Amino acid sequence: MAGNKTLTIIKPFAVKNGKLGAILHKIEESGYRFAAIKTLKLEKHEAEEFYAEHQGKPFFDDLTDFMSSGPITAAILTKENAVEDFRYLIGATDPSEAQEGTIRKMFATSKTRNAIHGSDSDESADRECDFFFSRRERLKTDI
Numbered sequence: 001m002a003g004n005k006t007l008t009i010i011k012p013f014a015v016k017n018g019k020l021g022a023i024l025h026k027i028e029e030s031g032y033r034f035a036a037i038k039t040l041k042l043e044k045h046e047a048e049e050f051y052a053e054h055q056g057k058p059f060f061d062d063l064t065d066f067m068s069s070g071p072i073t074a075a076i077l078t079k080e081n082a083v084e085d086f087r088y089l090i091g092a093t094d095p096s097e098a099q100e101g102t103i104r105k106m107f108a109t110s111k112t113r114n115a116i117h118g119s120d121s122d123e124s125a126d127r128e129c130d131f132f133f134s135r136r137e138r139l140k141t142d143i
């Protein structure tokens, strides 16, 4: 059975340009609830760890430079079928391919500056929630 949580990151640029509130509002009105949320800045080596599966790809350095370039907001979201539904809500990785009404269509400016991340599986969601939130923070939210 599909899990009821996913991990999102509102990426640099979207946060810097004052789009955080609008994106969080869109997420909430789409039926997600915020179980935990924090704003922080990743070190380059932390961005490399988070995106380790892409190590060696041509865009890896640009991606991890970008993800460590400024504040991000990470959140644990809950809803039934959270991972799959959230991937649909955020839209395609490349905003020029994203459908109308998706968060990337509305807020992304390029394939790198694509505004938002969503876990791609329940296993990734578990790993990513552990990456950003301590056991104590997660226990407090009953997740």
Ligand SMILES: Nc1ncnc2c1ncn2[C@@H]1O[C@H](COP(=O)(O)OP(=O)(O)OP(=O)(O)O)[C@@H](O)[C@H]1O
Pocket: 059, 063, 092, 093, 111, 112, 113, 114, 116, 117, 118, 119, 120
């Ligand atoms: N071909 C590419 N050229 C440039 N950047 C890319 C490319 N493929 C992926 N990326 C960047 O790497 C990130 C991670 O890639 P991934 O394939 O996991 O896409 P995603 O799951 O849609 O994005 P995210 O993991 O950020 O939610 C993308 O968000 C994008 O910014």
